[in-house]
Every structure is written in structure tokens, then in C-alpha cells.
Amino acid sequence: MNAAARSKRINFAQGINLAMDEAMAADPRVILMGEDIADDQGGGVFAATKGLSAKYGVERVRSTPIAEQAIMGAAVGAALVGYRPVAEIMLMNFMTVAMDQVVNHAAKLRFMSGGQTNVPLTIRTATGAGAGFGGQHSDMLEAWFAHVPGLKVVTASNPADAKGLLLSCIFDNDPCIFIENTVSYGVSGPAPEEGYRIPLGKAHVAREGTDVTVIGYGPAVTHSLAVAEELAGEGVSVEVLDLRTIAPFDQAAVLASVGKTRRAVVVHEAVRQFGVGAEVSSVIHENLFDDLKAPVQRVGSAFSPVPFSPVLEQAFLYQRQDIAAAILKTVRR
Amino acid sequence: MVAEGSQKFCMEVAKVNSSASLPEEVMLDIYRRANLIYQCDEKFRSLILSGELQILYYSPRGQEILSAALMAALNQDDYLVTTYRGMHDQIAKGIPTRDLWAEFAGKGNGTCKGKGGPMHITHPDTGVMVTTGIVGSGMPIANGLALASQLEKDGKVTVVCFGDASTNIGAFHESLNMAQIWKLPVIFVCQNNLYGEHTPQAMSTGCKELIDRAPGYGIRAVQVNGNDAFAMHAAAREAVEYARAGNGPTFIEAKTFRFLGHLLGDDSHYIPAEEMAAAKAADPLPAYRQALLDRQIPATVLDAIDAAILAEVEEAAGHGLDSPYPDTAEIGRDVFEQEIAA
Numbered sequence: 193m194n195a196a197a198r199s200k201r202i203n204f205a206q207g208i209n210l211a212m213d214e215a216m217a218a219d220p221r222v223i224l225m226g227e228d229i230a231d232d233q234g235g236g237v238f239a240a241t242k243g244l245s246a247k248y249g250v251e252r253v254r255s256t257p258i259a260e261q262a263i264m265g266a267a268v269g270a271a272l273v274g275y276r277p278v279a280e281i282m283l284m285n286f287m288t289v290a291m292d293q294v295v296n297h298a299a300k301l302r303f304m305s306g307g308q309t310n311v312p313l314t315i316r317t318a319t320g321a322g323a324g325f326g327g328q329h330s331d332m333l334e335a336w337f338a339h340v341p342g343l344k345v346v347t348a349s350n351p352a353d354a355k356g357l358l359l360s361c362i363f364d365n366d367p368c369i370f371i372e373n374t375v376s377y378g379v380s381g382p383a384p385e386e387g388y389r390i391p392l393g394k395a396h397v398a399r400e401g402t403d404v405t406v407i408g409y410g411p412a413v414t415h416s417l418a419v420a421e422e423l424a425g426e427g428v429s430v431e432v433l434d435l436r437t438i439a440p441f442d443q444a445a446v447l448a449s450v451g452k453t454r455r456a457v458v459v460h461e462a463v464r465q466f467g468v469g470a471e472v473s474s475v476i477h478e479n480l481f482d483d484l485k486a487p488v489q490r491v492g493s494a495f496s497p498v499p500f501s502p503v504l505e506q507a508f509l510y511q512r513q514d515i516a517a518a519i520l521k522t523v524r525r
Numbered sequence: 526m527v528a529e530g531s532q533k534f535c536m537e538v539a540k541v542n543s544s545a546s547l548p549e550e551v552m553l554d555i556y557r558r559a560n561l562i563y564q565c566d567e568k569f570r571s572l573i574l575s576g577e578l579q580i581l582y583y584s585p586r587g588q589e590i591l592s593a594a595l596m597a598a599l600n601q602d603d604y605l606v607t608t609y610r611g612m613h614d615q616i617a618k619g620i621p622t623r624d625l626w627a628e629f630a631g632k633g634n635g636t637c638k639g640k641g642g643p644m645h646i647t648h649p650d651t652g653v654m655v656t657t658g659i660v661g662s663g664m665p666i667a668n669g670l671a672l673a674s675q676l677e678k679d680g681k682v683t684v685v686c687f688g689d690a691s692t693n694i695g696a697f698h699e700s701l702n703m704a705q706i707w708k709l710p711v712i713f714v715c716q717n718n719l720y721g722e723h724t725p726q727a728m729s730t731g732c733k734e735l736i737d738r739a740p741g742y743g744i745r746a747v748q749v750n751g752n753d754a755f756a757m758h759a760a761a762r763e764a765v766e767y768a769r770a771g772n773g774p775t776f777i778e779a780k781t782f783r784f785l786g787h788l789l790g791d792d793s794h795y796i797p798a799e800e801m802a803a804a805k806a807a808d809p810l811p812a813y814r815q816a817l818l819d820r821q822i823p824a825t826v827l828d829a830i831d832a833a834i835l836a837e838v839e840e841a842a843g844h845g846l847d848s849p850y851p852d853t854a855e856i857g858r859d860v861f862e863q864e865i866a867a
Contacts, residue, residue, distance in 0.1 A: 223676070251676065257706070262699035265665015269683075270673045272654055272666070273604075292696075296659050297666060305647035306638030307859040309654065341860050341867075365862045440865070 203380040207351035208240045208316070208372065211358035212278060214387065216248050219276060222362060223252045225263055226280025226316075230255040237282055238318060238377050260286050264293035264315070271313040272301065276362055284319035284371065285328045298367040299342035314361045318372040320411070320461060321498045321509055325374065330498040332462035337369050338439035338471070344392060345439040347371040349413035350381040356390035357436060364392055373411050392437045395445035401431035404455035404522050406515065407446060407472055409435040412459040412491075419515045428523055438468055443475055450476050450484075455522040457489045459515055464492030486525050489518040545755035551597060552817055555754050557830055558593035562613040563810055564831075564838040565622065569612070569629070573789060577846060580629060580643050584785040585613035588716055590809040591751035591781045592617040595684065595714060598761035599652075604670045604683040606655045606663040609644040610783075614686050619651040622837055626845030633851035640855060652681075661691040664700035664713060671704070671711035671774075682768040683711045690721025692735050701742040701776060708773035712764045713744075715776070716751060718783040723795045736778040744776050751779030752809035754816070781809075 202210070215222045224241060228234050233255045235242030245253035256263050260281060267277035281287050287294065294315070302310040321330040337345045344366055348354035354372070361368035390396075398413055399420055406416040413434045420430035433449050435441050450456045456476050458469035469490035476488050494508045546552075566586050572578040585592070588610075596617035599605075607614040615625060620636060628635025629643050636648045644658035654670055657663045667685035674681040691697055692715060704711050715735055719726050732738060739746030745767065749760040757779060764775035782804040786793040793801060814827060857867035 254707075257699070257702060259699040259703060261696045262665050262668065262703040265662070265667075265696065265700065266669040266672055266703065269606075269654075269666040269669020269671070270676075271669070273670055273673045275673050275676070277669075292659055292662055293665060297655070297657070297662065301647070301655065302861075303859045304637060304641040304645040305859075306636070306640045308637065308647050308649055310862065344861075440861075 200383045201380045202351045202355075202383040203378050204348070204351045204354050204372065205238060205240050205377040207348075207355035208358055209242060209244070211355045211362065212241065212244060213247070215276070215278075215359060215362040216244065216252065219363075221274060222276045222278065223254065223270065224278045224280065225254040225256050225267060227258050227282050228255055229253060229280055236280060238372070238374070240316070240372070240377070241280065260290035261293060264290035264298070267313050267315075268293055268298050268301070268311055271311045271367075272309050276312050276314070278314045278316060278362060281315055281317040283329050283374075284317045284333050285331050287315075287317055287333065294337070294343070294367075295340050299340045302366070303342060310365050311367045312365045313367045314358070315367070315369045316358070316372060317369065318374045320373040320375055321493070321505055322375045324500060324502060324505065325498070326500040327497040330374070332460065334371060334438050335462060335467050338468060342367065343439065344368040344437065345371070346392060346437050347373075347410040348436070349398070349410055349434050351379070352382055352384040352388065353390060353436065355384055356388045357392070359389045360392050368392070371410065376411055390436060393440055393442055394436065395442035396434045396436055397431065397445075397449065398434045399430065399432040401429040401453065403429045403453055404457060404519050405431045405433055405449040405453045406457045406459060406519065407433045407435060408459040409438055410461070412461060415512055416459055416515055419512050419519065423516060423519060428519065430519060441472065446472060446476065447479050450480055454480075454483050454485045457491060457515065457518045457522060459491040459510070461493055461509065463495050464490050465495050467492055486522040489521055491515050491518050545759065546820060547755060547758065549822065551758070552820065552822065553826070553830070555590070555593045555597045555758065556813065556817060556827065557834070558596060558617045559589040559754075559810060559813065560831060561622065561834050561837070562589040562592065562616045564834050565612065565616055565841075568838050568842050570789060572842065572846070578630060582643065582789040583610035583787065584789055585610055587784040587804065587809070588613055588718060588751070588781045590754050590813050591716055591757055591779050592686075594754040594757035595761045595779075598758055598765050599682070599684060602652055603681050604652045604654050604667070604674075606657070606667045606670070606683065606685040607653070608656065608660070608663060608687050608691070609658045610688065611646065611656045611686070612643070615646050615648070615653055615656070618653050620646070620648045620653055622841035623844040624648070626841040627848045630845040630848070631850065632845060632848035633855070634848050635845075638855060639851040640859065661687060661694035661696040663687060664691070665696050667711050667713075668700055668704050668707075668709055671709035672707065674710055675707070680769055681710070682765050684714055685711065686714045686716055688721060689715060689717040689719065689726050689735060690724075690729065691715070692738060693721070693729055698742075701739065701744050701774070704774040705742050705744045708771070710768035710771070711774045712761070712768060713774065713776045715778045716781055717778055718781050720783060720787070720796065722787045723791070725795075734778070736776070739776045744774055746776040746778070748778045749780070751781040752807070752812070754809075754813050
């Protein structure tokens with residue numbers, strides 16, 4: 193790779209940083225708040241906000257006390273009167289401390305006010321297993337939030353998408369939860385152009401195929417693409433659909449793809465039980481039962497708290513061979 | 526267990542008829558707001574008890590003066606966040622009575638299209654931004670409204686009302702701390718009616734006085750007899766001026782009492798009879814009327830206000846009961862900006 197090509201690559205942290213940078217430049221009502229996010233405090237524990245307080249000032253890039261209810265409430269209140277706050281909740285498990293503000297207020301105020309107010313709030317939060325963070329710093333809780341009417345839940349499978357989706361979240365007029373993957377911040381990919389946005393609620397065909405559709409989001413898309421490549425050698429043509437927006441998810445795209453392939457596998461890092469996979473699978477069965485050549489398969493993590501020991505953590509996480517096995521189960525029955 | 530709070534309260538109410546005064550139009554403004562609350566409350570209870578209105582109802586009877594004197598210190602575009610016992614605050618802040626009545630009755634022309642109900646009133650035209658049914662949850666949001674005003678430099682202040690029990694939940698502590706470090710133009714008004722649901726303050730709170738909690742956060746704090754309109758209005762005005770000048774937040778502990786229990790139908794059996802009797806003997810509404818008469822405001826002026834309010838409330842109640850329910854298609858609207866097939 194030559195120097196010019198390398199300069200056009202960014203990692204997840206940079207994509208996220210660029211989205212906030214562009215949003216803040218475009219609209220003075222975009223403000224950031226969270227623990228340690230200003231440069232004097234390190235620019236965020238994952239450096240996602242690095243340089244932004246230097247550029248836009250500590251009035252707009254506000255380091256907060258470690259007080260998630262106060263952070264979330266302040267973001268909700270400012271959003272109610274026209275600001276577009278981006279609240280960083282350092283890790284998704286800390287969302288539990290702010291659930292009242294998210295579920296009872298951010299999600300419902302538009303509805304309960306009869307549309308008189310709305311909450312154009314973005315919550316950025318990191319999570320994911322694989323780095324030895326143990327049981328309280330790694331949970332994938334997207335299904336909880338997807339279950340709440342009024343919340344949008346979004347996650348990206350590559351750095352360009354991270355930028356494009358986060359920009360759309362910030363300028364969306366409803367509360368969005370943007371999930372970042374802790375172990376992927378340093379992973380790089382092609383850089384998007386300035387102003388690049390990806391519409392919310394739309395899935396993306398990451399790879400075309402004809403035999404089976406694998407539906408995923410976040411790192412599961414990367415894993416599924418790798419498995420699809422391997423299985424192509426065995427004569428199995430795998431389509432990979434990146435949901436991008438988990439809630440509300442793009443039912444039309446899922447049904448169109450599975451209507452074509454007539455087989456489906458849903459993959460996510462969250463534990464299988466009561467997960468997003470169950471909802472996606474149900475929608476497929478409700479709409480395409482007579483067309484399916486095999487029952488929809490789900491791939492997810494084991495039903496345990498995220499363990500610490502690396503051996504246990506890997507046993508907890510799904511492995512690529514699990515995706516391959518699920519695909520083969522649908523095509524070789 | 527309750528004796529101390531009761532004694533303290535009786536000492537406080539003894540100060541109702543202070544020698545303080547206010548311009549006549551302010552005194553009458555407070556009188557009008559307080560009696561509009563009172564008449565609405567009377568009518569709500571009458572229609573609920575007759576079965577014509579079926580709602581959970583948290584009567585503000587006894588707290589009218591506090592709210593009227595507080596809101597009279599605000600501008601219409603100042604923000605208010607209140608709680609499920611909030612009808613007095615909503616009326617005093619200026620929400621049109623007929624729109625509020627229609628919402629309480631679940632009607633499509635209510636403030637929130639019938640989708641919020643009594644515990645979730647919003648009316649941005651009068652600054653009523655959030656009414657929460659969750660104890661203590663309004664305070665973090667009030668900080669956000671105040672932060673927006675601070676950044677906009679729009680000169681608005683945010684008032685957040687809550688009960689004594691709210692000072693025991695974490696959101697209270699997080700909010701006072703954040704408001705003080707950010708010097709937000711927010712006023713935390715604890716309407717201390719001495720009982721959190723059925724539990725007396727002394728049984729739920731370690732410190733003797735709720736104002737004792739404020740110094741730990743470095744926040745300006747005032748304790749006031751909320752049932753004394755003059756004292757309450759003065760405390761509110763000082764806090765508003767302090768906030769508008771950019772000095773930051775105030776915590777006001779306003780002592781008051783709740784005559785009709787937590788939820789309508791609650792017989793207040795947990796309140797000692799002598800405490801209730803003492804509180805009712807010091808009912809702030811007749812005390813305030815007497816205070817105005819003592820300040821040479823003619824009874825005929827007050828009677829004319831009462832009559833106009835009675836007519837307004839009768840009309841508003843009829844409007845609320847007679848208005849049509851919302852279209853069921855509303856269920857898919859306002860979940861998100863785009864309508865969905867719910």
C-alpha cells in the first residue's frame with residue numbers, strides 16, 4: 193500500500209471523532225458531555241473526543257462528574273429545548289445507572305407530550321467482550337433498548353460506517369444509542385468522504401450471495417464476511433446483511449434478502465436468549481414460513497455473565513466456526 | 526416519630542401573617558393563581574368521587590399558596606419541571622385550565638393529545654417542559670434545561686419542584702452537585718409536606734432538616750415557610766435574581782402540608798390527628814385571604830375574583846368531560862418523528 197492510500201484509512205476512534213467534529217462545526221447546538229472527555233482529562237478513555245475541547249471549547253465539550261443520572265438528565269433537558277447533546281456513557285454497563293432517564297424520559301417524552309417536545313439526543317457507549325474486562329464492563333445490552341418504543345439503536349461494522357451512522361444519529365430528531373465496540377477502536381478501514389452520512393433504519397448488503405443470508409451488526413459482520421469467503425470455496429454462496437440500525441430494524445431489507453436466499457442465520461455477540469436474533473428470526477418466520485428451506489438459526493454468546501479468564505471468555509464468545517456450522521445447518525439439511 | 530416535624534411545622538405556620546407586603550397587583554395575582562388551583566382541585570375531586578372522571582389523583586390541597594407565590598416570581602417563558610403531584614404547579618405556571626382539564630380527562634384536545642395524562646403534563650407555551658411520574662427524576666432534566674439557557678444566554682431560569690421524599694434518591698444528590706459545579710440557573714424547590722407517600726420525614730431521612738443536605742454540595746440554600754405567600758415569594762424572587770445574574774443554583778426547602786394524603790382515597794391514617802388538625806387550622810388559603818383583607822384589599826374584589834374563577838373552572842371541566850377522545854391512530858404517532866405502524 194502506498195502512502196496516499198494509507199492516508200485514506202481511518203480507525204473506528206477516528207471515524208467517531210470525525211463525526212462529532214463535523215457535527216460540531218456544522219451546528220453550534222451540538223454539545224458533548226461525559227466523563228473525562230475534555231482534553232485536559234484525556235479526551236475520553238478511548239480518545240474518541242480527543243482534540244474536540246481544544247477546537248470547540250470546554251463549554252461545548254464538558255467533562256462531567258462520574259454521575260450517569262446527572263449526565264443523562266442534563267442531556268435530555270438540553271435536547272428538549274433544541275440542543276443536540278452527545279452524551280458519552282463510557283461503558284454500556286454504566287447505562288444501567290441511567291436507565292430511568294433513558295427509558296422513562298428520553299424514550300417517552302415525545303409521545304407523552306403529544307409531540308410538543310422531542311429529545312434529539314445521542315448516547316455513545318462502548319462495550320464488548322474479548323479484552324478481559326470481565327462481567328461489568330463488557331455486556332451487549334442492545335436488546336434491552338431495542339425493546340423500548342421511542343429509542344433508536346445503532347452500531348457500525350467498519351470505521352466509515354461509524355462516521356456516517358454517528359452523524360445521522362446526531363442530526364436525528366429522536367434519541368439514538370450508538371454502540372461502539374471496545375476492542376475495535378483501533379481497527380482501521382477506508383475513510384469516507386467529508387459529510388458522509390448513512391441513513392438510519394436502512395440495512396446494507398455487505399456481500400451478495402444466493403444460498404443463505406447471514407444477518408448481523410457490528411463486528412459480527414466482519415466475522416460473517418470472513419466465514420462467507422471461506423465457504424465460497426466449498427460452493428456455498430453467502431449473502432451478508434449488515435443491519436446498521438438495530439432498532440427499528442430494516443424489515444423490508446431482511447425479508448427481501450431472505451426471500452431470495454430462503455435461508456437465514458442471525459449473528460450477534462449478545463447472549464442468544466431473548467436477543468435481537470429472536471426478534472429477527474420471528475419476523476422472518478412470520479412472513480416467509482412457507483418459503484423457507486430451513487429454520488432460521490441463531491448464533492450468539494453463551495448464557496453467562498462475561499467471564500474474566502481468557503479461556504472462559506473465548507468459550508463465552510461465539511467463534512467463527514459457530515457461524516459456519518449454523519450456515520451449513522441451513523444448507524445441508 | 527412525627528412529633529418533631531409537626532411541632533416545627535406549627536411553629537412555621539404561626540408566621541403566616543407576616544408584616545411583609547407586596548404591590549397590590551402581585552398580591553392579587555398570587556390570590557388568583559392559588560384560588561384557581563383550589564377550585565380546580567375541588568372540582569377534580571368532586572368529579573372523581575362521583576365517578577364521572579376516573580384517574581389517579583394526587584391532590585395538592587394545602588400547597589396552593591406555595592406554588593402560586595413561587596410561580597408569580599417567574600416569567601412565562603421560564604422553564605418548569607414538576608412531578609405527579611403537579612396540578613398546582615401547572616395551573617400556577619399558567620397552563621390554560623381547559624387544555625389541562627381535557628388532558629386530565631384523556632381527550633384528544635388536551636395539552637398532550639391525551640397521550641400523557643395527569644402525571645405527564647407538558648406545555649411549552651407556558652414553560653412547563655416535563656412532568657414526571659418518577660420520584661426525583663425531574664432534577665437531572667432541569668439541569669439540562671438550565672444548561673441550555675446558560676449556553677444560549679437567554680436569561681431564563683428553570684424551576685424544578687419535587688417533594689421531601691425526592692431528597693432521598695440519588696438523582697437529587699447528583700443534580701445538586703452538577704448544578705453547583707456548572708453554576709446553572711436552576712432553582713430546586715423542595716415542597717416539603719413532611720410525608721413521602723405514607724412515611725414521615727423523620728423515619729426516612731437521617732438529617733433533621735432537609736436544608737442540611739445542601740451545604741455538602743456548596744449550593745446556596747434557603748428554608749422558608751411555603752405557606753406564607755410573602756416569605757415564599759420573596760425567597761423565590763431572590764433565587765430567580767441570583768440565577769439570572771449568573772450566580773448559579775439555589776435549593777429552597779419550602780415547608781407546607783398535604784391535607785388529602787398521598788393519593789385520593791388515602792385516609793391519612795398515618796398522620797396523627799393532632800398534627801392534621803393543627804395544619805388544617807393553619808390552612809394557608811383562608812390565612813392569605815385574611816392577610817389581603819388586613820392590607821386593605823376589599824372583600825368585594827376578592828369575591829369577584831372567586832366568582833370569575835368558579836365560572837372558568839366550571840367551563841373548563843365541562844370542556845374536558847365533553848371533548849372527544851383521541852383517534853386510536855395516535856398510538857403510532859409521536860413514538861418517533863416519523864409515524865409508525867405500532
